[in-house]
Amino acid sequence: MNRKVCFCRSGAQAARKFPLAQFGPLLVAMVGLPGRGKSLLARRLSRYLNYTGDKTRVYDISEYRRKHMKQYATHEMFKPDNLPAWRIRQQSFREALEEAAGWLQQPENRIAILDGPNVSRAQRQEIYDLIYGQLGFRVMFIECVCEDPVLLERNFKEILQYSADYTNMATEEALKDLTHKMAHYKAQYESPTLGSLWELPCPMVKILDGEGGIIAHGVSGTKESKILAYVSTPRPYQQTLYFSRHGESEYNVIGRIGGDANLSPRGRLYAQSLAKHIQALNLPSLQIWTSTLQRTKATSAGIQAPQIHLHELDEIWSGDCESLSYEELQEHFPRRGGPYEDVMARLVPVLTQLECETNVLTISHQAVLRCVLSYFLETPPDEIPYVHVPLHTIIKLTLQGYNYNMETIKMPVECVDTNRAKPVKLLRESDG
Ligand SMILES: *[C@@H]1O[C@H](CO)[C@@H](O)[C@H](O)[C@H]1NC(C)=O
Ligand SMILES: *[C@@H]1O[C@H](CO)[C@@H](O)[C@H](O)[C@H]1NC(C)=O
Numbered sequence: 001m002n003r004k005v006c007f008c009r010s011g012a013q014a015a016r017k018f019p020l021a022q023f024g025p026l027l028v029a030m031v032g033l034p035g036r037g038k039s040l041l042a043r044r045l046s047r048y049l050n051y052t053g054d055k056t057r058v059y060d061i062s063e064y065r066r067k068h069m070k071q072y073a074t075h076e077m078f079k080p081d082n083l084p085a086w087r088i089r090q091q092s093f094r095e096a097l098e099e100a101a102g103w104l105q106q107p108e109n110r111i112a113i114l115d116g117p118n119v120s121r122a123q124r125q126e127i128y129d130l131i132y133g134q135l136g137f138r139v140m141f142i143e144c145v146c147e148d149p150v151l152l153e154r155n156f157k158e159i160l161q162y163s164a165d166y167t168n169m170a171t172e173e174a175l176k177d178l179t180h181k182m183a184h185y186k187a188q189y190e191s192p193t194l195g196s197l198w199e200l201p202c203p204m205v206k207i208l209d210g211e212g213g214i215i216a217h218g219v220s221g222t223k224e225s226k227i228l229a230y231v232s233t234p235r236p237y238q239q240t241l242y243f244s245r246h247g248e249s250e251y252n253v254i255g256r257i258g259g260d261a262n263l264s265p266r267g268r269l270y271a272q273s274l275a276k277h278i279q280a281l282n283l284p285s286l287q288i289w290t291s292t293l294q295r296t297k298a299t300s301a302g303i304q305a306p307q308i309h310l311h312e313l314d315e316i317w318s319g320d321c322e323s324l325s326y327e328e329l330q331e332h333f334p335r336r337g338g339p340y341e342d343v344m345a346r347l348v349p350v351l352t353q354l355e356c357e358t359n360v361l362t363i364s365h366q367a368v369l370r371c372v373l374s375y376f377l378e379t380p381p382d383e384i385p386y387v388h389v390p391l392h393t394i395i396k397l398t399l400q401g402y403n404y405n406m407e408t409i410k411m412p413v414e415c416v417d418t419n420r421a422k423p424v425k426l427l428r429e430s431d432g
Contacts, residue, residue, distance in 0.1 A: 018136035025104040026223050027131045029114045031192060032144035033185050035155040037209055041144065041231065042115040044355070048230055051375050051382035052141035052348060054110040054223060059100040064092035066164060075180035080188050093123055101130055104137055111223065120401025121199060128200050139202045140156040140224050142231060143192055154237060207231060235356050237400040241370055242361040245391050246295035247271045248415040253374045254389065256313065263298045266271040270392045270413045275302035277394065277411070283359040288311065290363040300363050314351045315365035316343050340384050343370050351375050366418060391415040
């Protein structure tokens with residue numbers, strides 16, 4: 001059959017066969033050789049999609065392979081003529097795909113990301129036939145390409161450090177093994193072709209790491225466009241971010257919330273010790289992001305670095321509760337979950353920018369930092385109001401593998417405790 005005609009027609013056929021499919025679930029399949037940054041991107045993408053309300057899960061094919069082969073032996077298993085090993089890889093691929101499909105069929109689950117190396121042309125067809133052909137869900141492919149030797153070396157080092165395959169292997173041996181494994185993959189890799197002869201009628205995005213480019217073909221639908229926008233921005237592989245609440249404020253001392261109070265004397269001491277600590281770290285291209293309120297600006301004033309004051313980082317507007325005490329608040333508004341949703345939504349542009357930076361110190365407020373930290377640490381939304389963000393403490397997040405590691409550095413300046421435990425009553429209510 002003429003491919004070009006097939007491509008043009010199938011769009012119209014799709015619309016007739018599955019009406020309203022544009023609102024249905026989506027499977028995103030990552031394509032690309034190992035060490036091209038696919039898994040990190042898959043994880044970041046799912047974090048972002050979850051946070052912005054599209055429930056997403058990653059299905060990592062290599063985890064399925066590890067279930068079948070208790071321990072990774074050597075690169076031999078990736079040789080083209082190793083038939084038993086090929087069967088295991090093929091079976092792992094099918095299991096991951098089927099579980100992803102099953103997950104997408106449950107209500108409320110929106111997006112599944114299938115992450116695995118060498119998703120071959122035949123496997124891509126299989127994905128398409130099951131997800132679109134049988135279930136009527138949408139499919140999108142994202143290929144990660146990287147030929148820059150410097151970037152590749154860095155990615156390989158990450159794999160050696162964090163991959164479960166190499167935990168029991170000496171570094172030199174592991175490096176040799178990984179090099180062989182790459183060669184096997186490369187010999188068999190089938191890169192998807194773009195354009196009107198593109199093999200399947202679904203969106204395809206190619207990310208060219210190192211060259212900093214992106215090629216997109218046939219992208220339509222709001223989820224697909226949202227994903228395209230997200231993956232278009234390059235993000236660092238090494239990243240350290242610092243966070244702090246403002247120093248203790250005059251309102252903190254008397255137990256009131258909201259307002260635009262200034263720092264208490266102890267708060268001013270914290271500002272000094274924060275500046276001293278941060279300055280001593282000598283961070284290259286340090287930036288300071290604060291809210292527009294007096295108490296965060298006063299906290300950052302002593303730090304020598306470019307500073308910006310962002311409305312998005314302003315404290316939760318407590319509306320009717322503004323200037324109430326914590327006790328009054330508990331009494332009048334025992335269930336306050338709603339305001340957090342507003343803060344989460346307004347923070348999205350700041351968070352997506354922050355993900356592209358390193359060495360930023362963000363000075364903000366309790367509720368806002370709860371949302372910010374929850375983004376990076378993948379805290380479920382209903383636990384966000386209870387995340388502990390103490391005063392007079394520097395919080396450091398470092399990207400390690402695919403996760404952020406959190407460290408807290410408590411400054412020796414006394415302050416009040418503004419943390420409130422999750423009310424027991426609320427727990428029971430939500431159980432019912
Ligand atoms: C996203 O949410 C799903 C479903 O609640 C969860 O299984 C998954 O671990 C979350 N992923 C991230 C990266 O937060
Ligand atoms: C990659 O896909 C091709 C085509 O299906 C297959 O023959 C090959 O064994 C696969 N290689 C690996 C390493 O999975």
